[in-house]
Amino acid sequence: MKKRKAILAMLLTASMAAGTISPAFAGELTDGSLVLSDVLDDGKETMTEETPETEDFGKEDAKTDDSYHDEVVTEQDENGNITGVSVKKYKGDKLLTAFYWNAADETWSSVEGETKKPFPYTGIWELLGTGRWNIQLADAASGATKAQGGYVINHNYGTWKYYLTEKDIEAEASKLDFYNKTLPDNFYIGAEADEEDQEVFAGLYKANEKELYYLEKDGFLVKNDTRTVENIKYYFDGSGVCYKKEEMGEKAGWVQKKDGEFYWQKEDGTILREGGWHELDGKMYFLNYGSGRRRTGWISWNKRKFYIDPETVEVQTGMQSVEGKWYYFDPVSKPAGRMVVGWKTLEDGKYYFDKNGVRKKGWLTVGEKKYYFDQSGPMVKGWRSIRGKKYYFDQKNGYMRKGWVTIGSDKYYMNKDGSLYTGWKSLKGKKYYFVPKTGKMKKGWLTLDNKKYYFEKDGQQTFGWRSIGGKIYYFMPLQNTGYMRTGWLTVGEDRYYMDLDGSRCTGLKKITGKNYYFEANGKMVTNERAYPINGKRYNINENGVVTEMSKAEQFAAEILDEIGWDLYSAFKWSSSAIDYYNHDFSVPENYKNPSDYYAEYGFSNRRGNCYIMAGTFYHMAGLLGYEVHQVNGFVPLSYEEMRAHSWVEIVVNGSTYVCDPNFTYSTGKNGYMINYGQAGTWRYAGYHRIN
Known part of the structure; x- marks a missing residue:
């Protein structure tokens, strides 16, 4: 015969310290499930043998220093999930022993104390309530299950005990470290299970054959609220006790059955069992097909998904967070609330939702394009720094840009991975520079490491000659990196x-x-x-x-300007324009080159001897670029007598020629570019160059 167990919710006794839970317990923690399987059907004999009438730990026996008391604390991660429970046994202020329950591997372990006694001890611990059930410790604020095990027994018509047996103590467990965390004081002890089908019970419950309570599906007591069951409305006070009930009229509305679920009762008293979407009381609801049970949570319908908030029973629309993830439910779909998948443009930007409808954060690749989404969701446009790198996303379409990017009057270059390039860059044989801090392509002048560079309007680095601002500059060739040259420069x-x-x-x-x-x-x-x-x-x-130029050279240049810049014309001038004047010359000491003095005299006075004639020709030949030397030596006056004489040597391609203006002047013969010893010329002897 089926024996079904009612669900019991019992408040902790006053003997439990605020912020901690005094009853010792063993067994296992669960993660959200409130269904227990280890229900004891009969414990009267065990209760008689193991429950002494004189022992009552629920009374204020902590007034003496030797009183025994317990401390139970939990550990939680940042999401509020239970990661462990520690239990300490004290005698007065003295710690006897401690145990720790590790949620990761679901094991108990003893912790070093002053005694090695096994713990938790078997025995009876005082609670309020009725019946004999597996019990469970839950957080009243969140409903999260904290611990379960043992059972509750009826004793002395009003005192109810939490009984822990040896079977609830793990035989073997690893030793683990633990730390304490103070628990909130709003905990209650609940018990629930259906012995055979394990369905969770929710609904009305009569405790002590007297007080009427209402338990939700998650085991919470209804307080300061109302519930309607089978057309009767119940009112519950702050303690959860029903203080008033009234019968409702025959009209359509929601009713809650014993299974704790809600159904729509029509005016004829029958349940609406047609599944799907229904507009009831001006709101949209979704009913289960066949049973008519009101659905909440995720709804799959017509290949689309919707979400109905379990608390408000509202169909969600717009951007909503569900179990820590963000979704968008279309408010204008038919029906409203269809979960969006893919791209969606909203007032604050463009979003992307994956195949499960979850709002995308971070990087997204669609085809060959990449996008980036903020933690708040909208697709990023423009500049964005991500993990130390700078990227640019198209202002119109939001995809990550690569290669050249023009923003206003500035140009940038993005790497293959989309990150901003800075520094020197060679592209298709052309060289560019991108400013490190901003990434802007440089134009015009750049000073870097005490060297100057110049970049054209299109950003190309300048090489070779360049006119800038009316001045001519030279930038070294590519192999020399193109810096602006200063000082001496040889080109070709x-x-x-x-x-x-x-x-x-x-x-x-x-x-x-x-x-x-x-x-x-x-x-x-x-x-x-x-x-x-x-x-x-x-x-x-x-x-x-x-x-x-010396004074003599200045005179020579003036004569050449008159007669033409030609060597033969210069020779003719020196051999004809100078009247012969025979006298001794003494060269002043301030003349380092005697030819200067000779030429100055000749050009100024237009007369002189062989030295004067040779000096004028020497300077004109020099200005014409010839290798020229004035020579002093001797020529014969008669067959036996020699006299001092001066003439000029011209060296052309290694050959030396004689140019003697005085010979031409005196003989009328050719004295231009003749050779030593040439027939018909003077016999030159004892000669030497004076410059």
Whole structure:
């Protein structure tokens, strides 16, 4: 014969300290399930043998220092889940022993104390209530089960005991560390089970054949509220005791049956059993097919999902959190509340919900595109720093950008993984620089490690010659990294000088104490005689050093300007324009080169002897760029007599030629570019170069 057990909810006795639970208990903790299977049917004999009439631990025996009392505390993780329960036995303030229940492996273990006695002890512990059932410790605030085991026995018509037997104590358990955590004082002891079908009982219960209570399905007592059962409305006070009931009229409405579930009772008193969606009392409900039971929680209908809040029995719409996860239920669907899957655009942004309807957080890959969602849900657009890297998400469509990105007037480059690139970057043979702090592509001037660079409007680094702001600069070739050059620069066979600001020098420039001259195109001038600079003439050697011309050279340049810059014309001038004047010359000491004195005299006076003639030709040949030397030696006056004489040697391609203006002047014969010993010329002897 079936023996069904009623559900009992009993308040802790006053002997339990606030914040802790005094009754000792053993058995196992459960995670939300309130159904117990270990129900004892008969315990009268055991009760007689093991329950002494004089022992009553529920009374205030803690007034003396030697009183025994217990402390039961739980441990919880950050989500409120029970991870363990510790039980301590005290005599007065002295800890006798302690046990710990580990939720992970569901085992009891003894903890070192001052006694090795097995614990929990068997015996009777005082509670309020009736009947003889498995009992359970639950949190009144959350309904979460804390512990269960043992049973309750009826004793002396009003005192009810929690009885713990040896079978409730684990025989073997590992030793574990534990710590205490104070429990709230709003706990109650509940008991529930159906002996055969294990269905949870909820509904009206009469305790002590006197007080009427109402137990919810989760074992909570209804307090300060009403419940309607079979068309009768019951009123319960703050202790859960029914203080009033009234019979309801015959009208349609919700009724709760003994199974604790709600059904819609029609006006004729029958139950609406047609399943699916119904609008009742102006609200939408979903009824089970066949039974008509009102459904809450997740509903699958017509290949769509909905959620009805168990507390409010409201069909959820909009963004809702269900068991710690966020979903969106469409308020305009038919019926309202369809769970959304995939993309959804709302007022505050665009969201994505996976195949289970859960709102996406973090990274999402759809096809070849990647997206990112904040913890609050909306799809990110624009710039976002994620784990130390910076990304850019398209302002319109929200996908992560790669490669080139233009924002306003600025350009950026994103890596293959979408992260912002900074520093130097070579792309398709062109070089770019992206500012480290912002990632912006650099344009114009950049100073880096004491070197300057320049980037065009499209960001390409500049190499070679570049005109910037009216000045010419040179940036080293690619292999030399393109920095702006300063100082001396050789490009091909040409030499340039770049000022401290990098601009190319032109004109006369003094560098380390020497003068150089650079043409309009910046090329340094070399190997020039009588080179005109700012209205004056200068000589420039093979190294580009500019020196002022001597007075003799200035005269020579003026004559060449008149007769033409030609060597033969210069020879004709020296051999004809100088009237012969025979007198001895003494070169002043301040003339390092005697030819300077000879030429100055000749150009100024247009007369002189062989030394004067040779000196004028020497300077004109020099300005014309020839290797030229004035030579002093001897030529015959007669067959036996020699006299002092001066002439010029010209060296061309290693061959030395004689140019003697005085010979031509005196004989009328050719003295231009002749050879020593040539027939018809003077016999030159004892000669040497004076410069």
